[in-house]
Amino acid sequence: MKLGIVVKAVLGPLFAILAALLVGGLILFFIGLNPFRTYFELFKLGMGTHLGITESLKKMAPLLIISAGLIIVFKAGIWNIGGNGQFLIGAIFVGGLAPLLINGSSPYLYFFLLALMGFLGGALWIVIPAILKAKYEINEIIVTMMMDFVALNFTAFLVRGPLIAHPEYFPQTRLIPVGQRLPFIPFTRIHIGLIVGLAVVILAHYFMKKTTWGYEFRLLGENKKAAQYAGVNIKKVTIIAMLISGGFAGLAGANDILGIKGAFQAEWNPGYAFSAIPLVFLARFNGIAVIPLAYFFSFLAIGGEFMSRAANVPVFFVQVLEALMLIFFGVTEYMQKKGKLFWKS
Amino acid sequence: MSEMRETVIEMRGITKRFHGLVANDCIDFDVKRGEIHALLGENGAGKTTLMNILSGMYHADEGKVYVRGKEVTFHSPQEALRSGIGMVYQHLxxxxxxxxxxxILLxxxxxxxxxxxxxxxxxxxxAREYEINVEPGVKVGQLSAGEQEKVEILKLFYRGSEILILDEPTSVLTPLEVDDFFKILKITSDAGKSIIFITHKLEEALSISDRITVLRQGRKAGEIDLQSFSQETKCEIPETIVKMMFKEAEFVEEIENIACDKPSLSDEVVLNLEDVTAKNDRGAQALKRVSFSLHRGEVLGIAGVDGNGQKELAEVIVGQRKxxxxxxxxxxxxxxxxxxxxINERGVFYITDDRMKxxxxxxxxxxxxxxxRSYKKEPFCKxxxxxxxxxxxxxxxxxxxxFSIKASNAKVMVRTLSGGNIQKLVVARELSHKPVVLVCNKPTHGLDVMTTQFIRNEIRRQSRQGISVLLISSDLDEIMQVSDRIGVLFKGELLDILPRQKATKENIGSLMLGLKNKVQA
Amino acid sequence: MEILRSILSEPFFVILLGGTLTASIPIILAAIGESLVEKGGVLNLGLEGEMLIGAFVAFVIALNTRNLFWGLFSGIAAGLLVALAFGYLVIYLKVNQIVAGLGIWIFGIGITSLLFRVFFGRRFPIARGITSKTAIPYLSQIPYIRSVFNQHIVAYVALALIPLAWWLLYKTNFGLHIRAVGENPVAADAHGVNVYRTRYLTVMLEGILAGLAGAFLSICDLSFFVDNMTLGRGFIAIGIVMLANWNPSRIFYGAFLFGVFYSLTSGLQIAGVNVPREFLLMLPYVAVIVVLCIFARNTRLPAAFCLPYERE
Structure with a gap:
């Protein structure tokens, strides 16, 4: 019985992924690229090599952390699509502050403070959309998107202006020495961001399922009128859900600066939020399901990156696949509801 | 005379199933030119389904439909309209x-x-021909329910419909509006148009129609031609029909006579409103200086046509509206x-009119x-x-x-339950908190007879145990049946509060329409 | 003082006004289309993606044919095609409109960036000499406002579409159907209005306009294509539709305001205002937020907004 539910839950996203790969293959074929070779290289380089697997596991961390926030906010029925901007602000907070905090304190305090800074940076960037949404019901999709572009320009200003390390070189913040970055998980070359990501997403899952706040968020997401009827303070809950999701996006930024980049560079915009949106939908906002999907998405990103060199297929192909997965996910949701796909859910 | 009339609609052996449930089981039905034919039955008897098939909204699984002797299959309401069949749906x-x-142009x-x-x-x-008065330029949202009903009929005339199907047209009307409305129907049938009148109110079916077909649980329970009864036998009609509608043993315990068991009003005031004014969602004034006192253990009924501030009144009391x-x-x-x-924690609970949403x-x-309302309390959380x-x-x-809710266990999704069971759940939840004041807004709206009686009895029972109930409803029968005192809300004003003994359908009805401000003592 | 004088000088003002109008055209086109679909009860978040695809296809075709018409036409066709796909998803398959919209948006970014590299590699071709401005005789001589009457032909079309869209929505049978379908699809269906067809048609019109908006951006305004070049204009258009309360006749104000701030970003740089470039680039987005905050509080959405329609 329990197994049946799991199988049923897996089939939908699986179908969406296969359909996306199929349509993606057709696109490749029509623009004159060899789909078989592309997919072969993609899987070989992304999953078949030690490097591919390590890099994929590393890249999971930001996806997991952003997804943790998106699960909460999407489940509360609020569409924060400006995760990218919140990510960048969190990253630049850490990139700017880390060099100042290096000396003196214990490493635990240092990492804790920086994580907090990243979180606060991301949360700060969603304060305006959150207030406008809670107070005046101004559509958060538009406002978070606008804030995304503001963040892009604001971080560009900071990294070229006040926070620039060496004005004569490529604009970036002061490099954090390797010794001051996130430590590796023992016996691996993967920094502990992955553990943080896993912990955060599992936490978010049980937070939504087992706590009174999670209950309030779900109630709001299912039906705003019912939430009001049940005495939920809608404004407060809206703002908190949005702050959490912004904060997690910022924390992901902190992770990337402290774990991988070491500094905030101009023009750097990895666009994790674009991937995280299809990802959490495919996971049906379920934190446990996010984990394998996050691996799959980061494998796609890494495989795509390696493949772009090997098979000469631009890395943007991966973004096309992700978009197709999101679209086909919508289709499978409908078909499962109608009982046209496998069976009714 | 009636035998001379030609048959314009004939439905033979109509069967319709929804997800395995039989809504219509081999029903025969016909309509003659210029007649008013009532389709009577309680909620869920299959009346609306049968008519939706005639109007092209649904397709019958089995059976045939003939219009003026020719067999037809409608694939959409459009096609039915082209054959002169027009329907006014219950939800306008x-x-x-x-x-x-x-x-009308739509x-x-x-x-x-x-x-x-x-x-x-x-x-x-x-409008002149059928004595309907409406202004073509006005937004429909600004019209009363009665006027909207007329616009619907006007629209059918405009399209040249010869057969009008009206689904519970009087459910949102006040008694006076009903009289006015019936006059229009008479004019219409005299002009040679046929009317199918869906209702669950026996009284109305008797007063307006030429023939009555009774449905029960998806089957045709019988048909009565009112003209075939003589003056002497006429008094037997209601009894015959009631037997058709309910068969036996389906009667629920009657509510005890209220006037007898509640002689005096308690002196203790529980809830007190003083000059309460509030706006609706669109920012217009919805409540104007409403004042009243609710005493311990009484049921105060608030009658009124929908949209006169009822929802807003309930919402300000429970804190959902400023x-x-x-x-x-x-x-x-x-x-x-x-x-x-x-407000919940101080004992005010609310049965909303919108149980689904x-x-x-x-x-x-x-x-x-x-x-x-209790997820933040022990034992539901730590x-x-x-x-x-x-x-x-x-x-x-x-x-x-x-509350004998029909559900296999507490894990089932509420969307899989029937409307009646969902309402029982809502009532059960609100009562489980032992309210001091219970605000009910249309608590039995759209429910079957059994659940309706169950909920009305429960309200009475609770009030006798000391709970004060504010019963807001547009169903005058419900108000008259359950309340100790009755007030009327009209355009956001509370016009008058009468003791049950002094209230009659007529004087409450005229207050509901705003024809009077006070009932003379 | 110096700066103020240079801003108020005639040539500068002319450039600013002309730039404002040019910048507002894609927003006007996209917002008109979006207002029609939204009035019909559909939210199209894929607008940005449709614009990008329109911009890319128009650019590629214009570059190869060296013909403005074929460029615009192909941009429109591409927009229409994507919109039809969107319509099929949300109207026929009843996919969640937010999911489908976000999907089309991300797809638009991905596919255009992918194809650009496949077609051009690391080159950045510029489509020169394909389009020119059409000056209206006499009017284009009036000091200060002369640039308003010296615009691309598409700009005049876009401006003319504003009253046309209003007329379509409020004075024609099709417009009546759109409004009914967005407010009460059940009622519309009961009265014989084909809900699906009406919504498909609005989505198609929207696709045409989004494609044209993208094409204008890539071949009339800029003459080149870069990744994600719409820079949120699709979302801005959606915001402006809310600002205009779904009335096409009010779209112009919002779009014009965006245009002012957009042309100010280059105008103030030319005028030598000593503000970091990045802050100027933020201006249009900040302006949209501020204006939404002032004018779009608690707006009333069409009643059937974002809800798929299904009979029975």
């Missing part, structure tokens, strides 16, 4: 943001650019504009729905943070048993 199918003219106009002058002329002509001026006191404590939870969440389990799933489910199962 007008678009509130469009004007009367635009609503679906009838073929020209690319909307015509104006010709249409208004034609509308006025028809009061723009005035004060609300609960047992002496000022609860004006306090949060919902604050407000009173519960379809994608939550029954158990989760049952803790709407330290106000972690939900205690077992306790929540046990509570759900308890409510299922206590």
């Amino acid at each position: 199918t007008l678009v509130p943001t469009l004007s009367v003219r635009e609503n 679906g009838t106009n073929k020209k690319f650019v909307l015509p104006k002058r010709d249409v208004e002329k034609k509308i006025k002509e028809i 009061v723009s001026s005035g004060r609300i006191f609960l047992q002496g404590c000022d609860i004006t504009n306090m949060p919902v939870r604050f 407000e009173g519960c969440v379809g994608n939550f389990s029954l158990a989760e729905n049952a803790i709407f 330290k106000k943070a972690i939900l205690h799933i077992e306790a929540i489910e046990a509570h759900g199962n308890e409510l299922i048993k206590k």
